[in-house]
Amino acid sequence: MTWRAGLLLGVGALTLPAWPAPFLGVAVLTAAVLLLVLLDRAMAVPPDALTVTRSGERTVRLGATATVTLHLANPTDRTLYAQIRDAWVPSAGARPDVPPDRLLTVPPGGTATLPVRLTPTRRGDRPAVALTVRSLGPMRLGARQRAGTPATPRWTLRVLPRFDSRRHLPEKLARLRVIDGVQVTRGRGHGTEFDTLREYTVGDDVRSIDWRGSARRADVLVRTWRPERDRRLVCVLDTGRTSAVRLGDEPRLDTAIDAALLLTALAARAGDRVDLLAADTEIRARVTGSGRPALLARLVDAVAPLQPALAETDFELIAAEVLRRERQRSLVVLFTALEAGAIGDGLLPVLPRLATRHRVVLAAAGDPVLNRLATATPAGPDDPYAAASALRALAERDRVRAALSRYGVTVVDVPGHRLAPAVADTYLRLKSLGQL
Missing domain, CATH: 2.60.40.10 (Immunoglobulins)
Incomplete structure (x- = not known):
């Protein structure tokens, strides 16, 4: 029944004074309107x-x-x-x-x-x-x-994902081309893979002279080297409890995803194979580096539905999965929080097995609120307690960072808005040094 039926009853009520018996008029009007409503309803399309x-x-x-x-x-x-x-x-x-x-x-x-x-x-x-x-x-x-x-x-x-960090990609690719081109043409450099032989020119590193090739050609030849290619990179996203913490206007997980996308785009252009793993108490997503032209699209599609799980991350599961899937030495970039409880009880016990076979980088997006609380001038009676808590949290982060460094782990600890370019810079530095 619509408002028109009520309007029809209201109009009919104006005629009640003309009825000899008002109650009879109400009954007749109501019955007539109900009959019209039922008839109209029957004529409606099912x-x-x-x-x-x-x-x-x-x-x-x-x-x-x-x-x-x-x-x-x-x-x-x-x-x-x-x-x-x-x-x-x-x-x-x-x-x-x-x-x-x-x-x-x-x-x-x-x-x-x-x-x-x-x-x-x-x-x-x-x-x-x-x-x-x-x-x-x-x-x-x-x-x-x-x-x-x-x-x-x-x-x-x-x-x-928004992939805001793609604005950094042209600059990182330019640096990659510099690393690639300069190291090939200037001799030994920091490359680790042999590229070609060429004639010696003044200024070349004498350590790059190929004596056997020089003897065969009766000319002095030097080896040229290029940065590593076809290396393996594994991005591991921690989707556990700590990934739900909001950094500014987005969760820590979204910041990590943005950094992983920039790193994947850069590494794929550098000729390296990229795998991705997302996990908390179970494996949430897997992406392998096969089919590189469509790798970034597949990775974006895989991480899009990821949501933080309100549970402690099982680093034993993550380590076992990485060791099972990656038989060759790889660069493992773990996107997680530099939190004493989660790292000390979860990651540190399994880190020796992981760091023995792979090069490990831990990328953590810091909370700028801690630094702001620690350095702010107290304005009220509760501010000193907040500052003390922030200083304690920062001190715990320093202790965790030192513990990770003892295992040879490279720690990238920067505010969330700087995480993506900082991780890309770390990758380029390791690549230029031949340490992937």
Whole structure:
């Protein structure tokens, strides 16, 4: 029943003074309106006779807008008068072009298109949750509506990471080209892989002279070297409890994902193989470096649905998985938090096995609030206690960093907004030194 039925009753009530018996008038008017409502409802198009499909985008980057269109087909021989509500999860940021309170008219055999603009506010999978169709009769007095009819067409929009750090990629690639080109042309340099033989020129390092080749050619030849290629890089994302901590306006996990994407793009262009592993108490995602042209796209798709788990990370599981998958010596970059409890009880016991076979880098996004609390001038009675707590947390980070260094682990501990370029710089430095 719609508001029109109430309006009709109100108009009929104006005639009650003309009735010989008011109660009889009320009964007759009510019965007449109910009869009209039932008749109008019977003339409405049944919702289960409608056909609903969707089309549109399946993926969108966080911060961008995608369009998904709902197609509502009316296969009956009656005109459809309906109100449509297409509901998505709140974080999908759905804005329908046709508001739910607007009456939609679809002729017999016709199809209506209802675009929905989606501007997600969170990374991950954002599904459509419910479609409600309210079919009204031609007099707009009665309506048919039943939950789940027609069935909501399934559609999930995958929200990809923003990848803000890609703005650093041109500068890092330029440095990579300098490392690659200069070391090949200037002789020994810091490269570790033999490239070619060429004639000696003044200024070349005499240690690069190839005496056997020189004897065969009756000329002085020097070896040229290039940075390592076809090395293995493993990015490990800690998706446990500490990854849920917010650094500014995003969780620590999102900061780590952004840094891992920049490192992957850089390493793939450098000719290295990149694998990715995400885990907490179980393995959440795996990506292997096969098929390098599509590696970054596959990695972005794999990390998009990752969410922090409110559980302690099982570093024993991570170490066992890395050792099982990576038989050759690799550079393992572990994105986690430099937290004394998690590192001391979880990572340090398994670190000797991991560091014996692989080169390990621990990348941690620090919380700028700690430094701000530790250095702020007290303005109230509680501020000294906050400063003392922050100083204690920073001291614990220093002790953890020292413990990791004793195992030969390279620690990258910087604020979140600097993590991605700092990790890329560490990779370039290790590559130039031949230490991957």
